[in-house]
Protein backbone atom coordinates (compact mmCIF):
# COMPACT_ATOMS: atom_id res chain seq x y z
CA UNK A 645 0.00 0.00 0.00
CA UNK A 646 1.06 3.54 -0.66
CA UNK A 647 0.72 6.21 2.02
CA UNK A 648 -2.25 8.47 1.38
CA UNK A 649 -2.16 12.28 1.44
CA UNK A 650 -4.47 14.09 3.87
CA UNK A 651 -8.02 14.88 2.84
CA UNK A 652 -7.47 18.65 2.45
CA UNK A 653 -4.63 17.97 -0.02
CA UNK A 654 -6.84 15.54 -1.90
CA UNK A 655 -9.60 18.15 -2.10
CA UNK A 656 -7.28 20.76 -3.52
CA UNK A 657 -5.94 18.29 -6.11
CA UNK A 658 -9.52 17.36 -6.99
CA UNK A 659 -10.45 21.01 -7.47
CA UNK A 660 -7.45 21.51 -9.73
CA UNK A 661 -8.25 18.42 -11.85
CA UNK A 662 -11.89 19.52 -12.14
CA UNK A 663 -10.74 22.98 -13.24
CA UNK A 664 -8.50 21.44 -15.89
CA UNK A 665 -11.34 19.21 -17.10
CA UNK A 666 -13.54 22.30 -17.36
CA UNK A 667 -10.88 24.21 -19.28
CA UNK A 668 -10.34 21.34 -21.73
CA UNK A 669 -14.08 21.02 -22.29
CA UNK A 670 -14.59 24.70 -22.96
CA UNK A 671 -11.47 24.75 -25.17
CA UNK A 672 -13.00 22.19 -27.50
CA UNK A 673 -16.66 23.13 -27.14
CA UNK A 674 -17.79 20.10 -25.13
CA UNK A 675 -20.08 20.08 -22.13
CA UNK A 676 -18.45 19.16 -18.82
CA UNK A 677 -21.49 17.00 -18.14
CA UNK A 678 -20.27 14.57 -20.80
CA UNK A 679 -16.91 13.89 -19.14
CA UNK A 680 -16.87 11.91 -15.92
CA UNK A 681 -13.90 11.82 -13.58
CA UNK A 682 -13.25 8.28 -12.31
CA UNK A 683 -10.79 8.39 -9.38
CA UNK A 684 -8.38 5.44 -9.49
CA UNK A 685 -7.69 4.27 -5.93
CA UNK A 686 -5.37 1.31 -6.69
CA UNK A 687 -2.49 0.76 -4.26
CA UNK A 688 -3.95 3.29 -1.82
CA UNK A 689 -5.85 2.37 1.34
CA UNK A 690 -9.65 2.24 1.44
CA UNK A 691 -9.64 5.83 2.78
CA UNK A 692 -8.87 6.99 -0.77
CA UNK A 693 -12.30 5.75 -1.87
CA UNK A 694 -13.83 7.39 1.24
CA UNK A 695 -12.29 10.73 0.26
CA UNK A 696 -13.77 10.32 -3.22
CA UNK A 697 -17.16 9.40 -1.78
CA UNK A 698 -17.26 12.39 0.57
CA UNK A 699 -16.29 14.65 -2.33
CA UNK A 700 -19.34 13.43 -4.25
CA UNK A 701 -17.88 10.75 -6.54
CA UNK A 702 -20.15 7.74 -6.85
CA UNK A 703 -17.60 5.43 -8.49
CA UNK A 704 -13.89 4.61 -8.22
CA UNK A 705 -11.62 2.39 -10.29
CA UNK A 706 -9.30 -0.40 -9.17
CA UNK A 707 -6.87 -2.44 -11.22
CA UNK A 708 -6.51 -5.67 -9.26
CA UNK A 709 -9.36 -8.04 -8.46
CA UNK A 710 -8.16 -9.18 -5.02
CA UNK A 711 -7.27 -5.69 -3.83
CA UNK A 712 -10.66 -4.41 -5.01
CA UNK A 713 -12.62 -7.25 -3.38
CA UNK A 714 -10.76 -6.70 -0.10
CA UNK A 715 -11.68 -3.02 -0.17
CA UNK A 716 -15.33 -3.78 -1.02
CA UNK A 717 -15.51 -6.20 1.90
CA UNK A 718 -14.15 -3.71 4.41
CA UNK A 719 -16.07 -0.71 3.16
CA UNK A 720 -19.28 0.36 4.86
CA UNK A 721 -20.36 2.99 2.33
CA UNK A 722 -22.18 2.72 -0.99
CA UNK A 723 -19.75 2.88 -3.89
CA UNK A 724 -19.64 1.68 -7.48
CA UNK A 725 -16.36 -0.14 -7.97
CA UNK A 726 -15.10 -0.42 -11.54
CA UNK A 727 -12.35 -2.74 -12.65
CA UNK A 728 -9.92 -0.97 -14.99
CA UNK A 729 -6.92 -3.33 -14.75
CA UNK A 730 -6.17 -6.46 -16.74
CA UNK A 731 -8.42 -9.41 -15.88
CA UNK A 732 -6.95 -12.88 -16.39
CA UNK A 733 -9.59 -15.30 -17.60
CA UNK A 734 -8.89 -17.61 -14.65
CA UNK A 735 -10.06 -14.76 -12.37
CA UNK A 736 -13.24 -14.05 -14.35
CA UNK A 737 -15.31 -16.05 -11.89
CA UNK A 738 -14.03 -14.01 -8.94
CA UNK A 739 -14.84 -10.73 -10.66
CA UNK A 740 -18.20 -11.66 -12.19
CA UNK A 741 -21.04 -9.58 -10.77
CA UNK A 742 -18.83 -7.92 -8.16
CA UNK A 743 -18.01 -4.77 -10.12
CA UNK A 744 -20.40 -2.08 -11.32
CA UNK A 745 -18.52 -2.26 -14.60
CA UNK A 746 -15.50 -4.10 -15.96
CA UNK A 747 -13.56 -1.87 -18.35
CA UNK A 748 -10.90 -4.39 -19.35
CA UNK A 749 -12.64 -7.04 -21.44
CA UNK A 750 -10.07 -7.89 -24.09
CA UNK A 751 -10.67 -11.43 -25.36
CA UNK A 752 -13.45 -13.78 -26.39
CA UNK A 753 -12.09 -16.35 -23.93
CA UNK A 754 -12.41 -13.89 -21.02
CA UNK A 755 -15.90 -12.89 -22.13
CA UNK A 756 -17.02 -16.53 -22.24
CA UNK A 757 -15.60 -17.28 -18.79
CA UNK A 758 -17.33 -14.21 -17.45
CA UNK A 759 -20.69 -15.10 -18.97
CA UNK A 760 -20.49 -18.67 -17.67
CA UNK A 761 -19.94 -17.32 -14.17
CA UNK A 762 -22.74 -14.78 -14.56
CA UNK A 763 -25.27 -17.34 -15.79
CA UNK A 764 -25.02 -19.10 -12.45
CA UNK A 765 -25.79 -15.81 -10.68
CA UNK A 766 -28.66 -14.68 -12.90
CA UNK A 767 -26.97 -11.28 -13.10
CA UNK A 768 -25.91 -8.98 -15.88
CA UNK A 769 -22.59 -7.21 -16.16
CA UNK A 770 -21.82 -3.82 -17.71
CA UNK A 771 -18.55 -3.84 -19.59
CA UNK A 772 -16.23 -1.84 -21.81
CA UNK A 773 -13.99 -3.47 -24.40
CA UNK A 774 -10.33 -2.63 -23.87
CA UNK A 775 -8.75 -1.95 -27.25
CA UNK A 776 -5.02 -1.57 -27.78
CA UNK A 777 -5.65 1.38 -30.08
CA UNK A 778 -2.02 2.51 -29.87
CA UNK A 779 -0.81 -0.99 -30.86
CA UNK A 780 1.62 -0.83 -27.94
CA UNK A 781 3.21 -4.24 -27.25
CA UNK A 782 3.49 -3.22 -23.57
CA UNK A 783 -0.27 -2.73 -23.21
CA UNK A 784 -3.16 -5.12 -22.79
CA UNK A 785 -6.24 -4.81 -24.96
CA UNK A 786 -7.57 -6.49 -28.05
CA UNK A 787 -6.05 -5.43 -31.37
CA UNK A 788 -8.27 -3.05 -33.34
CA UNK A 789 -8.78 -5.82 -35.95
CA UNK A 790 -10.22 -8.14 -33.29
CA UNK A 791 -12.66 -5.63 -31.82
CA UNK A 792 -15.52 -6.48 -34.21
CA UNK A 793 -15.60 -10.15 -33.28
CA UNK A 794 -15.31 -9.35 -29.58
CA UNK A 795 -18.19 -6.88 -29.71
CA UNK A 796 -20.33 -9.33 -31.67
CA UNK A 797 -19.69 -11.97 -29.02
CA UNK A 798 -20.60 -9.48 -26.28
CA UNK A 799 -23.81 -8.46 -28.07
CA UNK A 800 -24.77 -12.11 -28.46
CA UNK A 801 -24.31 -12.80 -24.74
CA UNK A 802 -27.50 -11.91 -22.91
CA UNK A 803 -25.92 -11.22 -19.50
CA UNK A 804 -23.30 -8.84 -20.95
CA UNK A 805 -24.01 -5.15 -21.56
CA UNK A 806 -21.32 -3.52 -23.70
CA UNK A 807 -21.28 0.24 -23.11
CA UNK A 808 -18.21 1.41 -25.00
CA UNK A 809 -14.47 1.17 -25.33
CA UNK A 810 -11.45 1.76 -23.11
CA UNK A 811 -7.79 2.26 -23.96
CA UNK A 812 -4.46 3.10 -22.35
CA UNK A 813 -2.18 5.26 -24.49
CA UNK A 814 1.46 4.24 -25.05
CA UNK A 815 3.89 5.96 -22.67
CA UNK A 816 5.57 8.81 -24.50
CA UNK A 817 6.93 12.31 -23.93
CA UNK A 818 5.31 13.27 -27.21
CA UNK A 819 1.61 14.13 -26.61
CA UNK A 820 0.79 13.43 -30.27
CA UNK A 821 1.32 9.71 -29.59
CA UNK A 822 -1.51 9.66 -27.03
CA UNK A 823 -3.65 11.88 -29.26
CA UNK A 824 -3.36 9.46 -32.19
CA UNK A 825 -4.27 6.54 -29.92
CA UNK A 826 -7.36 8.35 -28.57
CA UNK A 827 -8.47 9.49 -32.02
CA UNK A 828 -8.08 5.92 -33.21
CA UNK A 829 -10.26 4.61 -30.36
CA UNK A 830 -12.96 7.12 -31.27
CA UNK A 831 -12.82 6.03 -34.93
CA UNK A 832 -13.07 2.38 -33.92
CA UNK A 833 -16.06 3.18 -31.74
CA UNK A 834 -17.81 5.04 -34.56
CA UNK A 835 -17.15 2.22 -36.99
CA UNK A 836 -18.42 -0.46 -34.57
CA UNK A 837 -21.45 1.64 -33.67
CA UNK A 838 -22.42 2.00 -37.34
CA UNK A 839 -21.69 -1.58 -38.26
CA UNK A 840 -23.59 -3.19 -35.39
CA UNK A 841 -26.22 -0.49 -34.75
CA UNK A 842 -25.34 -0.16 -31.08
CA UNK A 843 -24.84 3.12 -29.20
CA UNK A 844 -21.55 2.48 -27.31
CA UNK A 845 -21.77 5.81 -25.46
CA UNK A 846 -18.61 5.46 -23.37
CA UNK A 847 -15.02 6.19 -24.37
CA UNK A 848 -12.82 5.60 -21.31
CA UNK A 849 -9.53 7.25 -22.16
CA UNK A 850 -7.07 9.59 -20.49
CA UNK A 851 -5.13 9.32 -17.22
CA UNK A 852 -3.24 11.91 -15.11
CA UNK A 853 -0.63 12.52 -17.82
CA UNK A 854 -2.90 12.72 -20.83
CA UNK A 855 -6.53 13.38 -19.87
CA UNK A 856 -6.71 16.80 -21.51
CA UNK A 857 -5.74 15.42 -24.91
CA UNK A 858 -8.22 12.59 -24.34
CA UNK A 859 -11.06 15.05 -23.66
CA UNK A 860 -10.22 16.88 -26.88
CA UNK A 861 -10.52 13.54 -28.69
CA UNK A 862 -13.90 12.69 -27.20
CA UNK A 863 -13.28 10.93 -23.88
CA UNK A 864 -16.36 10.45 -21.68
CA UNK A 865 -14.50 8.89 -18.70
CA UNK A 866 -11.08 10.07 -17.52
CA UNK A 867 -9.32 7.74 -15.08
CA UNK A 868 -7.15 9.78 -12.72
CA UNK A 869 -5.04 8.23 -9.95
CA UNK A 870 -1.80 9.99 -9.02
CA UNK A 871 -3.21 13.39 -9.99
CA UNK A 872 -5.74 13.03 -7.15
CA UNK A 873 -4.07 10.87 -4.50
CA UNK A 874 -0.37 11.59 -4.97
CA UNK A 875 2.52 9.63 -6.41
CA UNK A 876 2.56 5.84 -6.13
CA UNK A 877 5.91 4.47 -4.90
CA UNK A 878 4.62 0.89 -5.02
CA UNK A 879 2.55 -0.59 -7.78
Ligand SMILES: *Cc1c(COP(=O)(O)O)cnc(C)c1O
Nearest residue numbers: 684707728851852867868869870
Ligand atom coordinates in the same frame (compact mmCIF):
# COMPACT_ATOMS: atom_id res chain seq x y z
C1 LIG B 1 -3.35 3.28 -12.70
C2 LIG B 1 -4.32 3.41 -13.78
C3 LIG B 1 -4.87 4.66 -14.10
C4 LIG B 1 -4.51 5.96 -13.38
O1 LIG B 1 -3.18 6.30 -13.66
P1 LIG B 1 -2.57 7.70 -13.18
O2 LIG B 1 -1.43 7.92 -14.11
O3 LIG B 1 -2.14 7.51 -11.77
O4 LIG B 1 -3.63 8.72 -13.33
C5 LIG B 1 -5.80 4.71 -15.12
N1 LIG B 1 -6.16 3.61 -15.81
C6 LIG B 1 -5.66 2.40 -15.52
C7 LIG B 1 -6.10 1.22 -16.32
C8 LIG B 1 -4.72 2.26 -14.52
O5 LIG B 1 -4.22 1.04 -14.24
